[in-house]
Amino acid sequence: MKVPFSPPRIDQKTIDAVNEVLRSGWITTGPKTKLFEQRLAEFTQSKKVICLNSATAGLELALKWFGIGPEDEVILPAYTYCSTANVIEHLGAKPVMVDVGDDFNIDIEQVKTKTSAKTKAIMPVDIGGNPCNYKALNKLLSAPEIKEKFKANNKKQALLQRPLILADAAHSVGATYNQKPAVHGADIAVHSFHAVKNLITAEGGAVYFNLPEEFDHELIYKEFNTLSLHGQNKDALAKFKKGGWKYDVTHAGYKCNLTDIASAIGLVELERYKETLEKRRAIVEYYHRYFSDFEWYIPPTFKTKDKESSYHLFMLRIKGIDEQTRDAIIEEISKQDVAVNVHFQPLPLLSYYKNKGYDIKDYPNAYKQYAQEISLPVFYDLTQEQQEYVCSVVSNCVNKSL
Ligand SMILES: Cc1ncc(COP(=O)(O)O)c(C=O)c1O
Numbered sequence: 001m002k003v004p005f006s007p008p009r010i011d012q013k014t015i016d017a018v019n020e021v022l023r024s025g026w027i028t029t030g031p032k033t034k035l036f037e038q039r040l041a042e043f044t045q046s047k048k049v050i051c052l053n054s055a056t057a058g059l060e061l062a063l064k065w066f067g068i069g070p071e072d073e074v075i076l077p078a079y080t081y082c083s084t085a086n087v088i089e090h091l092g093a094k095p096v097m098v099d100v101g102d103d104f105n106i107d108i109e110q111v112k113t114k115t116s117a118k119t120k121a122i123m124p125v126d127i128g129g130n131p132c133n134y135k136a137l138n139k140l141l142s143a144p145e146i147k148e149k150f151k152a153n154n155k156k157q158a159l160l161q162r163p164l165i166l167a168d169a170a171h172s173v174g175a176t177y178n179q180k181p182a183v184h185g186a187d188i189a190v191h192s193f194h195a196v197k198n199l200i201t202a203e204g205g206a207v208y209f210n211l212p213e214e215f216d217h218e219l220i221y222k223e224f225n226t227l228s229l230h231g232q233n234k235d236a237l238a239k240f241k242k243g244g245w246k247y248d249v250t251h252a253g254y255k256c257n258l259t260d261i262a263s264a265i266g267l268v269e270l271e272r273y274k275e276t277l278e279k280r281r282a283i284v285e286y287y288h289r290y291f292s293d294f295e296w297y298i299p300p301t302f303k304t305k306d307k308e309s310s311y312h313l314f315m316l317r318i319k320g321i322d323e324q325t326r327d328a329i330i331e332e333i334s335k336q337d338v339a340v341n342v343h344f345q346p347l348p349l350l351s352y353y354k355n356k357g358y359d360i361k362d363y364p365n366a367y368k369q370y371a372q373e374i375s376l377p378v379f380y381d382l383t384q385e386q387q388e389y390v391c392s393v394v395s396n397c398v399n400k401s402l
Pocket of ligand 1: 057
C-alpha cells in the first residue's frame with residue numbers, strides 16, 4: 001500500500017468550476033475572486049478580506065502597508081517556515097527570533113523580553129493549525145510599558161500605538177479561538193491556500209483585516225488592492241470597462257493578485273469545508289487514540305477549552321529521541337511507502353539564517369521539538385485502511401528503533 005502525504009482534493013466539482021471560468025471569458029482577478037473574498041469574510045466574520053496569490057505575498061504586503069523597513073524589528077518564532085522570516089528580510093527589517101513552547105507556538109514571555117523601541121510587529125504562527133496564545137499576546141501588547149516603548153513612524157503606527165499583530169495563519173483555516181474564528185486574535189491574519197493546505201486554490205492566500213475600529217477597513221482593502229497590482233489605481237476589471245483604460249501608478253507596488261481560476265477552486269473548497277474539517281478531525285482523533293497506547297507518544301495539542309485546531313498537521317513526537325534517530329525512523333517509514341514530513345526545520349538551522357548569526361543554541365525548545373517530530377499524512381481522501389497502515393508502519397518503525 002502507498003500513502004501520499006497530502007494530495008489535493010480534486011473531483012468533478014472542482015474541474016467543472018474551473019471549466020466554467022475558462023469558458024467565461026474572464027480568467028484573471030474578477031467576479032469569482034470578489035465572491036471568494038466575500039464568502040471568506042462571512043466564514044471568518046472578518047471586517048474585510050483580500051485574496052492574493054500566496055500567503056507569503058499577504059505577509060509581505062501587510063508589513064509594507066504598516067510602513068515597516070530598515071531600522072525596524074519584527075518578532076517571530078524560530079520554529080516556522082522560511083516565508084515568515086523572508087518577508088521581513090525583503091523589507092530590510094530585522095527578524096528577531098524567539099523560542100517556542102511545548103505546543104510549538106511562540107513563547108509570549110520571550111516576546112516580552114525581546115520587545116524594544118524598534119519592534120513594529122509580532123508575527124505569531126499557528127503551527128499545524130493550532131492557534132497560538134492570542135489572549136496573552138494581546139494582553140502583553142496593550143500593557144502600558146509596551147505602549148510607552150513603541151515609537152510610531154507614520155500615521156498607521158500612530159493610530160495603533162503598539163506593534164502590529166500579524167498572524168502567519170497559513171495552517172489554521174477554520175481554527176477557532178475563544179469560540180470565534182482564530183483570525184480575530186490578530187490585527188491582520190493570513191491563510192495559505194497552497195496545494196498541500198487544508199483549503200486549496202493551487203497557489204493562493206487570503207488576508208483578514210480585524211484592526212481596531214479607528215481603522216477604515218474599506219480604505220485598507222483599497223490600499224492592499226493597489227499594492228498587489230503594481231501600485232495601479234485600477235484593477236484589470238475596472239480598466240476593462242468602457243472608456244476605463246486610463247490609470248495612474250501611485251507607488252512601486254507588487255504583482256500578486258489571485259486569478260478567478262484559482263478562486264473558482266477556492267469557492268468549491270470553502271462550500272464543503274465543514275466536511276473537510278470533520279474528516280481531518282476524525283483522522284487526527286484516530287491517530288491519537290492509536291498512539292496513546294505507546295509510552296513514547298507525546299500528544300499534539302488540538303483542542304483545549306479556549307481553542308480548536310484546523311487539524312492541518314498531525315505532528316507526532318517521540319519522547320526523548322535525538323535528530324539522528326528521528327531521521328533513521330523516517331527512512332524506515334519511507335521504505336514502506338508512507339510519506340511523512342518534518343514541520344519544520346527551525347530557521348537557525350538553515351544556511352541563510354545561520355550565516356546571518358542566528359544560533360540554534362539560543363532556541364533550545366525549538367530544536368528539541370524539531371528533533372523528535374514526524375508529521376503524518378492527513379488529507380480528505382485518506383481511507384480507514386490507509387490510516388491503519390500508517391499507524392502500524394509508524395509504530396513498528398518507532399518500536400524497533402528504541
Ligand atoms: C507556516 C507557513 N507560513 C507561510 C507559508 C507560505 O504560504 P504560501 O506558500 O501560500 O506563500 C507556509 C507554506 O507552507 C507555511 O507553512
